[in-house]
Amino acid sequence: MAAARAIFGEGPIEVEDLAFVEALSLERGRPEEVQTVFEPERALVKVFSRMPDGGDEWTLRAHGRVLSRPMEPPAIDDWTANKETLAGKDKMRGKVYYEMMAGLGFQYGETFQGVKNVWLEYEFHPAMMDSVFQLTTGLAIILLRDGRIGVDTNGIMLPVGIKRIRLFRKPTKRLHARVRYASHDDGRISYDFEVLDARG
Numbered sequence: 445m446a447a448a449r450a451i452f453g454e455g456p457i458e459v460e461d462l463a464f465v466e467a468l469s470l471e472r473g474r475p476e477e478v479q480t481v482f483e484p485e486r487a488l489v490k491v492f493s494r495m496p497d498g499g500d501e502w503t504l505r506a507h508g509r510v511l512s513r514p515m516e517p518p519a520i521d522d523w524t525a526n527k528e529t530l531a532g533k534d535k536m537r538g539k540v541y542y543e544m545m546a547g548l549g550f551q552y553g554e555t556f557q558g559v560k561n562v563w564l565e566y567e568f569h570p571a572m573m574d575s576v577f578q579l580t581t582g583l584a585i586i587l588l589r590d591g592r593i594g595v596d597t598n599g600i601m602l603p604v605g606i607k608r609i610r611l612f613r614k615p616t617k618r619l620h621a622r623v624r625y626a627s628h629d630d631g632r633i634s635y636d637f638e639v640l641d642a643r644g
Contacts, residue, residue: 464606558574
């Protein structure tokens with residue numbers, strides 16, 4: 445997102461065919477250098493990293509296409525600001541949620557613990573995006589519990605790609621995220637996301 449903003453300036457941004465090639469594990473006291481490369485002829489962005497003493501070898505972490513074109517933002521939905529729509533829903537505190545994640549093998553540092561409450565309902569700082577991704581595991585557990593999907597989830601589930609991202613403006617610090625199950629196939633689960641602030 446930062447690379448796209450630096451290239452195109454203000455206005456709507458769209459990211460397509462984003463692929464996470466290899467996960468980057470961050471550890472205290474172990475810094476990583478990150479390099480972003482843009483190929484304008486293909487509108488392709490690649491993200492690499494290496495340890496400071498890693499010599500000239502860079503590891504490809506992710507790649508995707510970034511575009512800037514006119515888009516109308518979606519209308520504000522009532523669920524983003526109306527707490528009454530959440531009344532009566534099963535609620536899980538963030539502390540309990542991360543305890544559950546730890547039991548599944550996910551270790552989130554304090555910076556990446558952005559989920560404060562989870563309401564169970566059937567229907568861009570990196571930590572902010574990661575907080576949205578974290579919700580997919582909780583939804584997968586609910587879907588499996590209720591027999592709605594039959595995916596083998598032994599081990600840790602990690603995101604492996606994004607079909608499309610649409611960014612209409614720079615987000616504020618306080619956001620609402622909604623995750624919907626889309627489909628599953630060959631051991632992979634697909635979701636649709638909406639991330640909004642008070643303006644939509």
